[in-house]
Amino acid sequence: MGAAAFGGGILSGASGAEAAEAAEAAEAADVARDGAFVPAVVVGTGYGAAVTALRLAEAGERVLMLEMGRWWDRPGADGRVFCGMLDPDRRSSWFRTRTAAPLGSFLWLDVVDRNIEPYAGVLDRVDFGSMAVYAGRGVGGGSLVNGGMAVAPRRDYLQRVLPRVDAAEMYRRYFPRARAMLRVNGIDRTWFEGTEWYRYSRVAREQAARAGLRSVFLDNVYDFRHMRREADGTAPRSALAGELIYGNNHGRMSLDKTYLAAALRTGRVTIAPLHRAKSLRRRRAGGYVLTVERSDETGRRTAVKEIGCRRLFLGAGSLGTTELLLRARETGALPDLGPEIGRGWGPNGNVMAARANHGTDPTGCHQSTVPALGLDDWDDPRHPVFAEVTPVPAGTETWISLYIAITRNPERGTFVYDRATDRMGLRWTRDQNRPAVDAARSFFDRVNRANRTDYRYDLFGPRAKAFADDFTYHPLGGCVLGRATDSYGRIPGHPGLYVTDGSLVPGSLGVNPFLTITALAERNIERIVRQDVLPASGR
Ligand code: FAE
Numbered sequence: 456m457g458a459a460a461f462g463g464g465i466l467s468g469a470s471g472a473e474a475a476e477a478a479e480a481a482e483a484a485d486v487a488r489d490g491a492f493v494p495a496v497v498v499g500t501g502y503g504a505a506v507t508a509l510r511l512a513e514a515g516e517r518v519l520m521l522e523m524g525r526w527w528d529r530p531g532a533d534g535r536v537f538c539g540m541l542d543p544d545r546r547s548s549w550f551r552t553r554t555a556a557p558l559g560s561f562l563w564l565d566v567v568d569r570n571i572e573p574y575a576g577v578l579d580r581v582d583f584g585s586m587a588v589y590a591g592r593g594v595g596g597g598s599l600v601n602g603g604m605a606v607a608p609r610r611d612y613l614q615r616v617l618p619r620v621d622a623a624e625m626y627r628r629y630f631p632r633a634r635a636m637l638r639v640n641g642i643d644r645t646w647f648e649g650t651e652w653y654r655y656s657r658v659a660r661e662q663a664a665r666a667g668l669r670s671v672f673l674d675n676v677y678d679f680r681h682m683r684r685e686a687d688g689t690a691p692r693s694a695l696a697g698e699l700i701y702g703n704n705h706g707r708m709s710l711d712k713t714y715l716a717a718a719l720r721t722g723r724v725t726i727a728p729l730h731r732a733k734s735l736r737r738r739r740a741g742g743y744v745l746t747v748e749r750s751d752e753t754g755r756r757t758a759v760k761e762i763g764c765r766r767l768f769l770g771a772g773s774l775g776t777t778e779l780l781l782r783a784r785e786t787g788a789l790p791d792l793g794p795e796i797g798r799g800w801g802p803n804g805n806v807m808a809a810r811a812n813h814g815t816d817p818t819g820c821h822q823s824t825v826p827a828l829g830l831d832d833w834d835d836p837r838h839p840v841f842a843e844v845t846p847v848p849a850g851t852e853t854w855i856s857l858y859i860a861i862t863r864n865p866e867r868g869t870f871v872y873d874r875a876t877d878r879m880g881l882r883w884t885r886d887q888n889r890p891a892v893d894a895a896r897s898f899f900d901r902v903n904r905a906n907r908t909d910y911r912y913d914l915f916g917p918r919a920k921a922f923a924d925d926f927t928y929h930p931l932g933g934c935v936l937g938r939a940t941d942s943y944g945r946i947p948g949h950p951g952l953y954v955t956d957g958s959l960v961p962g963s964l965g966v967n968p969f970l971t972i973t974a975l976a977e978r979n980i981e982r983i984v985r986q987d988v989l990p991a992s993g994r
Contacts, residue, residue, distance in 0.1 A: 486519050487727035487747070489760035493519045496745060496764040498732045498779065501596025502969050503956030504770025505714035506633075506976035511768075512721035514984045515994050519762070520724060521745070523731035523775075524549070524592035525575050525752055527599055527702060528711070537577065537702030540824070541850065545572040547701040549579035549592045550754055556700070557589070557807060557926060558847070558857070563913045575729065575752045577702050580926070581774060583881035586802060586868070586888075587926040589700075590772055594728055597772070597969060598709040600700050601928070602826050603675040604843065605639040606966040609833060613971070616961055619937040620975070629974035634674075636717070637973060638708040641672060642679045642827045652686060652695060654819035656828040658812065659844040659856045663830045666905035668898075670830050673843065676713075677825040681706040697848045699824035714973075732779060733759075735767065736788040742951055743767040766951040766988070769934075770976075773800065773958040777870050777933030778879040780946075780954075785872040791948050795939035797870035800881065801962020802927030804862035806888070806895040809847075809911040809921075810903060812854040822846035830858075830898075833965060838894035839863045841966055855911055859928070862894035867962050870933055888924040895922055929968050933958040936975075943979045945987075955979060 486493065497508045500522040508518045530536050531546065538546045543554045554568040561567060578600045581588045591597040607630050614622045647653050660670045677694055684690030685706070693705035703709075718724040727749075734746045742765040749758040769776040780796045783789035812818060826843050833839040842860040847853050868883035903909055910921035934940060936959040944959060946952040957972045964971055 483725055483727040483730075486725040487521065487730055487760065487762060489758070489762075491519075491760075492763040493517055494764065495519070495766045495768065496521060496743075496762060497768045497770055497955075498745075499596060499770035499772060499775060499956065500594045500710065500715060500726060501591070501770060501772055501956060502598065502710065502972045503976040504596070504768070505710045505718065506973055507768045507770060507955045507980050508724050509714050509718040509721070510977070510980040510984055511988065512718055512723040514988055515992065516723065516988060518718070518724045519764070520726045521730040521732050521747060522594050522726060522728045524577070524594065524728065526594045526726075526728045527577060535704050537698060537704050539697045540699060540701060540848065541697045543569050543571065543701055545574035546576050547571065547578060548574075548576040550574065550576070551580075555580045557923065558914050559916050560914060563917055563919075565917070573754060575750070575754065578700055583883065585885040585925060586881060586883045588774060588802075588930045589926060589928050590774065590930070594726055595710040595715065598676070598711075599702050601969065602699065602843070602845070602967070603677045603707060604673045604826055604967045605634065605637060605676055605970045606673060606829070607970055608964050608966045612833075612965045616963060617936060617975075619942040620978070625974055625978065629977045630970065632977050633970055633973035637676050637713055637970070638678070639674045639676055639970070640679055641674045643683070644672070646683055647672075647827060650686060651819055651821050652682075652823040653827060654817070655822050655846055655856065656826075656844045658816055658818050659830070659858070660828055662812075662816075662856065662902055662906045662908070666901040668830050668832055668902070670828055673827055673829050675825055675827065676708045677703070678706050678708060682823065682825065694823045694825045695821070697824060697850065732771065734786070734788060735779060735783050738763050741765065766953070768953045768955050770956045772956050773930035773933050774879070776954055776956055776958045778872075780934060781870055781872040781879055782877070785874065789949065793939060793947065796934055797872075798867070798933070799935040799938065799961040800868040800870060800883075800930070800932040801864065801866065802888070802891075803929030803931050803963055803968060804860075804864040804891045804894070805927040805929055806860045806862060806891045807915070807923035808858050808860060808895055808899050809914050810856045810899065810908050811911045812856055812908060814854065816854065817852050818847070818854060818856060820850060820852050822848045824848050832898060838897040839965070840894050840898040842898060843967075855914075858899070860891075860895045860898065861929070861965060861967070862891040863963060863965065864888065864891040864894075865963075866890060867932070885925070892922050892924050929964070931957050931960040931964060931968060932962040935959060935961045943982045945983070953979075953983065
């Protein structure tokens with residue numbers, strides 16, 4: 456995909472995926488060579504990073520993006536780029552010997568996960584004791600693996616969590632910009648009401664309504680027109696073929712098809728995949744030097760490089776960005792980084808829960824993997840909950856209603872750097888998730904009472920458990936806007952060093968975060984280009 460933007464000249468006389476791959480690798484290796492100096496480096500290729508790279512390039516800057524994961528643009532031996540959720544192989548997971556699906560069991564049996572060969576797969580699960588964080592790995596970051604739900608937060612809540620951000624301006628200017636760029640679209644309501652693929656959502660809606668709970672449709676970046684063609688049999692199936700958290704072979708408008716494609720079209724952006732930024736320090740002549748490890752897809756380190764830049768934008772996600780900054784502070788490379796680095800982290804109150812329906816309420820053998828419906832009880836003064844109805848695409852009837860609930864958990868965790876292991880840990884105890892579980896319990900108890908149903912206790916591991924509160928899809932914080940950074944992501948006292956991803960959001964947003972991360976990055980980079988980049992370049 457990136458090859459054309461990297462220079463068709465290299466491609467002349469060659470054809471096919473191999474030539475494209477070679478051209479891509481050659482260009483990335485050249486720009487990202489040891490000792491190189493580039494005006495701007497962006498670490499990561501997720502939402503914040505992709506917005507930043509595009510807008511810098513449009514302002515005339517040359518940009519190098521470093522991504523620890525691989526490009527997901529070449530089919531494997533089976534002709535598919537990604538594997539499905541029901542037949543996961545090494546492409547599913549980031550260097551694991553066994554997959555680690557969020558729904559880990561069925562009837563308490565370990566029948567979901569598979570043994571796999573360690574590989575630079577697309578979904579990572581980072582375990583921190585009592586909390587695990589799922590994250591996408593590859594060019595496009597979380598956009599390769601997430602549920603695609605593009606939801607703007609409540610205005611009052613956004614104002615509360617990010618008081619330095621003008622909420623009115625976000626809704627007027629940056630959310631619409633982000634939605635347009637991300638190709639957000641909505642499901643056709645008539646089709647939704649009639650199709651077997653969303654029976655599971657309609658059942659959950661009815662049951663929620665009996666408990667007096669309101670449901671809302673959720674916009675998505677999965678192309679719903681494509682999905683309808685999947686259902687008609689006129690397009691290859693992806694959402695309707697059990698593909699989602701290990702990537703979609705069709706239909707998903709991930710960042711490599713939107714922001715990153717636009718960034719590459721400028722001709723000023725190079726993406727270096729399988730390049731992991733390990734550490735950073737100041738450059739004597741100004742700017743920063745990154746130590747970068749290049750690996751192959753089996754994890755073998757093939758090079759260690761030093762790359763200099765005038766401006767460094769950290770878009771490695773809540774975990775990646777915070778780890779880089781903590782390491783820099785604690786090893787003395789950037790000793791003046793403030794005490795707020797590492798603080799203000801939260802899992803967005805994520806709790807997963809499942810209910811067992813009556814035999815008269817089947818949820819369907821055929822379930823689209825793309826969620827389209829949410830249950831909104833955010834106005835509950837004691838236990839605000841926004842719960843999304845998620846599928847169980849087992850290919851057989853399960854009578855299960857599954858939800859990912861977003862709750863308002865005020866607890867925050869702190870990241871710490873461990874010098875002995877050179878790794879980052881998270882201070883977060885199981886107890887800190889109690890407010891989230893209490894809220895989820897209060898919400899789903901209501902649904903169960905109204906429908907005379909009960910929880911499923913067999914889906915989240917070997918012990919009977921109604922709520923999965925030990926993992927999150929939505930890591931937020933670690934370098935909070937207005938505390939660890941100024942109001943636009945600049946790190947105080949460190950000219951040319953910026954944060955541009957989910958680590959800016961302090962632990963809770965009330966809805967799924969990528970639309971906000973994208974819009975916030977649009978807001979911040981607009982200001983940074985105007986105040987920092989253009990004046991310095993004389994453009
Ligand atoms: P992110 O997208 O995580 O990108 C960071 C990138 O940096 C990744 O590509 C990393 O591989 C790379 N990286 C990290 N460290 C380094 C390093 N040292 N050197 C080089 N590269 C590095 O960051 N959100 C929604 O809004 N709606 C959903 O439906 C939704 N569903 C989700 C489902 C799943 C299974 C998961 C895992 C997440 C979901 N999310 C959802 C969350 C969403 O994907 C996440 O908030 C964003 O991806 C975070 O964006 P960032 O720009 O912070």
